Amino acid sequence: MTRLSDIYLFSYNSFQAFGWAIAFFKILTDFFSTKSVNVGYASAGELICLLQTLAFIEVIHGVLGIVPSGFLFPLMQWGGRTHFLLAIVRKIYEVQESPAVLITFVAWCCIEIIRYPFYALSCLGSCPPFLTYLRYTVFIVIYPIGVVGEMWIMYQSLPVILEKNLYADYFAAVLFSYYTFVKAVLICYPFLWLQLYLYLFKQRRSKLYPRSEKEKKRK
Numbered sequence: 001m002t003r004l005s006d007i008y009l010f011s012y013n014s015f016q017a018f019g020w021a022i023a024f025f026k027i028l029t030d031f032f033s034t035k036s037v038n039v040g041y042a043s044a045g046e047l048i049c050l051l052q053t054l055a056f057i058e059v060i061h062g063v064l065g066i067v068p069s070g071f072l073f074p075l076m077q078w079g080g081r082t083h084f085l086l087a088i089v090r091k092i093y094e095v096q097e098s099p100a101v102l103i104t105f106v107a108w109c110c111i112e113i114i115r116y117p118f119y120a121l122s123c124l125g126s127c128p129p130f131l132t133y134l135r136y137t138v139f140i141v142i143y144p145i146g147v148v149g150e151m152w153i154m155y156q157s158l159p160v161i162l163e164k165n166l167y168a169d170y171f172a173a174v175l176f177s178y179y180t181f182v183k184a185v186l187i188c189y190p191f192l193w194l195q196l197y198l199y200l201f202k203q204r205r206s207k208l209y210p211r212s213e214k215e216k217k218r219k
Contacts, residue, residue, distance in 0.1 A: 007123075016051060132208070137208075
């Protein structure tokens with residue numbers, strides 16, 4: 001018998017899958033109609049901001065224990081993406097037409113239109129093997145592309161942040177500016193991302209090769 005929590009998770013993940021599919025469709029449609037790499041944010045930026053903000057619910061899922069993934073890695077991923085989206089891309093118009101925005105958004109869409117259907121169907125116990133394989137394989141190539149795009153945009157935003165002294169009021173009580181904070185984030189980003197990347201490889205082994213994992217534990 002399907003639990004109420006499974007029905008809820010199926011509905012939430014289906015909603016996210018549908019939203020990311022629409023975002024991907026809008027980006028591709030605008031790209032092929034304009035032949036421009038500068039349409040990433042204009043085509044689906046606000047929709048992606050909404051979907052990513054709502055994804056904080058996934059951190060709550062981990063805290064409440066209704067999903068087995070915990071909350072730490074979802075929180076790290078959500079925090080990094082949301083800061084990048086809302087504090088930088090949505091706020092700084094000068095970077096919204098950067099090709100890196102298109103690259104990053106396409107990478108995110110490719111991940112999410114696989115991840116969310118996988119989660120939704122897994123709630124019903126009917127996830128096809130090919131989708132499981134894609135869920136734990138596509139990230140190997142797509143995640144690095146997305147991270148490079150994010151770092152590229154953060155780097156491009158630095159002169160604007162310095163010139164406009166962005167978020168000065170929020171950082172008035174601390175000893176460093178938002179400009180310094182973003183530079184520190186850029187330095188730490190590869191190391192924080194690597195932790196998530198290696199964690200996903202660990203998940204891949206356990207999901208795609210469960211027998212080999214059990215044999216290792218026996219040894």
